[in-house]
Amino acid sequence: MGPDEPRAAHPTDFPGGAAPSLAGPPPSPEAILRGLDPEQLEAARSVRGPVCILAGAGTGKTRAITHRIAYAVATGVVPEQQILAVTFTTRAAGEMRGRLRALGAPRVQARTFHAAALRQLSYFWPQAIGGPKPTLVDSKLGLVSEAGRACGLQLDRTGLRDLAGEIEWSKVTQTRPADYEATVTKANRTPPMPARDVARAYDAYEELRRERNLLDFESMLELTAAMITDSPQIAEQVRSQYRYFVVDEFQDVNPLQKLLLDAWLGDRDDICVVGDPNQTIYSFAGATPGYLTGFSAAYPHATFVRLVRDYRSTPQVVKVANTALRAAGSAGTAREHHLELVAQRPDGPEPAYTEYDDEPAEATSVARKIAALIESGTPARQIAVLFRVNSQSAAYEQALGDAGVSFTLRGATQFFDRPEIKKALHTLRGAAQGDDAAPLVATVRHILQQPQIGLTETAPEGRQAREKWESLAALAQLAEDVATERAGATLADFVTELQARAATEHAPGLEGVTLASLHAAKGLEWDAVFLVGLTEGMLPIIYAEEPEQVEEERRLFYVGVTRAREHLSMSWSLARSPGGRKSRKPSRFLDGLRPASPSLAAQRGERRKQARTAQCRVCGTTLLEAAERKLGRCLDCPSNYDEALLESLREWRRGVSTEQKVPAYVVFTDATLQAIAEHVPSSTTQLARISGVGAVKLERYGQAVLALCAGEAPERTGADEGETA
Template identity: 65%
Template sequence: MSLESVLEGLDPEQRAVAEAVRGPVCVLAGAGTGKTRAITHRIAYAVRTGVVAPQRVLAVTFTTRAAGELRGRLRALGAPGVQARTFHAAALRQLTYFWPRVVGGEPPKILESKIRVVADAAREIGVSLGGGELRDVAGEIEWAKVTQHRPEDYAAAAARAARRPSVEIADVARTYAMYEELRRQRNLLDFEGMLELTAAVLTEHREVANQVRDQYRYFVVDEFQDVNPLQKMLLDVWVGDRDDLCVVGDPNQTIYSFTGASAAHLLNFTADHPGAKVVRLVRDYRSTPQVVGLANGLLGRAPASGHALELVAQRPDGPAPVFNEYDDEIAEADDTARRVRKLVDEGVPAREIAILFRTNAQSQMYESALAAANVPYVLRGAERFFERPEVREAVVRLRGAARAGADAETDGTGLIRTVRHVLSGAGFSDRPPEGAGAARARWESLAALAQLAEDMAADDPGAGLPEFVAELEERAAAQHAPPLEGVTLASLHAAKGLEWDAVFLVGLAEGTVPIIYAKTPAQVEEERRLLYVGITRARVHLHLSWALARSPGGAQARRPSRFLDGLTGKTTTHTPARLDRSAKRRPAKGPQPCRVCGRPLTAAVERKLGRCEDCPAELNEELLAALKDWRAEVSAEQRIPAYVVFTDATLQAIAEHRPESREDLARIPGVGKVKLDRYGDAVLGLCGV
């Protein structure tokens, strides 16, 4: 390959990067603008022109996959021998090499996971932590260490950063202190300690620093917006007082602030390195003008926009982004699966389609919908729903309860009550834990199972726990088939760095995007950037959707994400035909008609009332108030939630029908045999019978 050929095929901005082979360089590279191409050609051009020997180059990335891609491209460009490593891999290599000389003795063992030591530390100080809470505390310790906060500083730092772990901040601080003590006692070194110790060795031992700086004289750092303070400290030690440093990043894709990453290092690069050359890559070769326009519009509506990069599409026109609003999440999942099936039938490879969501717990509905539509899929960045530890544990508990005959009641409320009771043993509660993290993710998985029970009860009020367990096992079996190729299911975070021909962004409702625990303006704006990342994954087809209610018949109280304000254009609002995922549970007879207008009733609450919610009915308000007062007394006396006695819809149906006998009362949906025997006389007494 000739020297000039290294620069062939580069656009003017990419060529400017490649030719800037000396001095500090800052490349602001938007999504799809060819940043990897630009920096690999820059390194190859510097090597081929004799500016630097390949073994003197250190290219730092954030994943081993990205490092491997860099090495492969550089070999193809005639620049083999360049070191491309992650921060941790480079630090470990140096620390291992210099340990005998500067420290001596047995080197510490690298701690692959903090969980076991965190569990021991919590036990030592008498704090009880569940599996999700252990992961959350480990995450808090990592955040504290990369932002350079010691245990005694953690509480104040966490408060300033508005962090909301699932464990009391004081308990996190105490566990952190004991974790550090146990780690030292056991001669263990975690990944953060590895970076810190490497920086300390180079700082305290001049001869070591000189040797490393002689080895590496030319630095390139990719994804610089994701660098945390600890990594920045190590980089500064590596570089020393030299200026052959090139950083590449996109402030619009800063989505890991919760781990300690900060775009400030990228945005302040010219202040730290006066005279640095800045090149902006804005020509988007990935996405159509329609996708690019939506991405630019999203960031342009930020409160203090000023985003550094506005993309310029280079591809031909494509279809406009599609916005869809659904009555409920099941309708959203079913129609998304139908649209995916249509794309596949039209020739779009399944591997070139992705469904992206905000939280991993949302995958369950899409796994089920795709399986029902006979569309293969692969789940990226998380275990399949039915393979998650908390879900496996919950299914085992539910199976055991079914075998023991746990649900004596035969109405839908009995199923809901029984499932919630069993799930409580696995850590489920009516209220989610505070903040984000593993504990929240575990709760959301269990909440999805509880919601499945409610959906089954709505479809078949006579279903019991054995039927529910059978349904779970059937779903699990259908979704365990290992597809060779499939549609990608992934969270928005896991999708970063990837791209597909067609992308479906689902669940774009307030409370999910932005996520409900994003409280501060900075946290909300990070959620905006996360949606931007999702939009810019699409090459041609882009679908954005949200649901007005969680489940069929639920109150349609949700609204689209605030980020879509002014962007949606014409929105399709419809309830498509559902995929038949529960035909075996549906009664053979037709839907119950409304007793007022005759319309078929499909929502659970309407079936209980016997009419459409908006149809007029004679309601005895005094009786309804008396029934609610009686229910509150029974709930307190029996120490059970009020809805377990009777739901609001059932009480309203009683107040409308005013039953005159046990037979009349038994005909009201929600009043099964068990409740009739338990509460029938009291209810009829209130009705004046």
């Protein structure tokens, strides 16, 4: 049934097991409020509901609501055990619990709708329903396939997923099979197949599910709400247990979730909702911002707080986000709740807008730009490539692989389900049973470096081997983070942290560029974001025909833009394949954003002009390849260089990469080291002229490299000792 399922019905399972308590006394109310901005402070002090917090992207909404909860507990407004904070992902729930522990409120229940419902349904099942408990199905696809065959439908995998999605939409909007055809017509919704066929398959699916005593996630919410509504005794017990509610991402609530929330609340109004209508991107799945934008109508006496100070992104990124939304054609309620972000960070680089001939050229160029960012000091895990549909990922997987850049696919195998992580956790748990007072970081690294687990000092070659190494390296890095945050943390403390993260799917960050769809990127952020494939028909997607559908696509673009902290790059290609017809148009969402730019022909002419300025220092031939331009000569032209110096540079790089726990190429690529060995720079000015030595790397490694070039031993710097910028 999943990680949140209780092992057996037990009184402690209903309110939830207590989280680990803090070692020291909880912070005072004044300390909890310290450091909040005026709007966050207003939210935190509004401890009695109803409260509506409209929070723009990057404005610190999680900070505001966790400090509000902790302040309510610290001032005696409500006991911890009577608070239920609801969010939409286990990752977000885990993050919220972690913050609440740090704020002295470890027993607050922070859960997803589904996790909270499952615990309650499991606990009350014997008295409310009785008989054998149903089995919760993680995926509908098998049952949907069987139902489709029973109705004579021939479905491929795509059709099967579309039908399963349509059944989910029907259930969250409380649409019964008999009402489906009329409902989709009224909603102006285009079903993936004839509405009559969907209704037949939906009816067959529900019949099979009931016959086999199966429960899907939607039925679980519906049954929990019905159980509370139909039984006064259960309703009284639930409402006496939870009387203080916080709901995050309220713009994403669907009618079925609202039904359950109303059952929890009863006739009370001690509720705080948090959301941003500008980030409503799940309407296709039944979510509606109406509950958020209509909160004042439901609760005329509600307190409203608006968070607009953006702490995430530079003014340049914020300007793109604000401009994109100002162009929206919607009016009325959504316009009334529009949030104009106000940047709080210093200036950063201007966003980049780039047009390409075809998709492979776009992917190759993006990969090169990413490699350059990594060389200049941006960690790979702080870079993301975001696209509209998952099928766009393949070109970037190939291009990044060709460029020697590691990457991770968001939505691939869950971190804690990976075999190497399961083995590592098992070994760490066993080691934690002993009375070991050894330093946490050294102990964890020693365990992970055992042959049966396999963490090595440097990343191995090969994609699968590298992915395993990156997973284990992420565990080692997490141990360092825990040791930094909690002085004196033990291996047992670390294992407890890992178990909590595994239960909430809160994986540590992996050292690789993230590839993700725009929908999957919501709630995340990176230093550098590449929005790719921004063409009409892709964003907005071709089937977004109605004005509101187009505006939802615009909000999806807004979500993508606001994931970037500093570097934002937007690109599109005119054709799918090299030599193809260049008929694509840039996305309309770029109108008014991108500056007037030279034509592609002019851009290519400028690149050729720049290329002519780079000539081989041996034979004088024009250098076109990046590796040749970096070396300053043709690859096959002879060159004299000190082999001992090159080996010294490589040995130094190995030491730095080991200390910093990053792949060697993140320090300097082989081509850059060879260029240094050939030029033998004697000053920072000369070293800075070598391609691949940017300002960040010059400051971080410059003195060490120059010392090696002078035949001296480099001094250990902060960077060499593992510090990162």
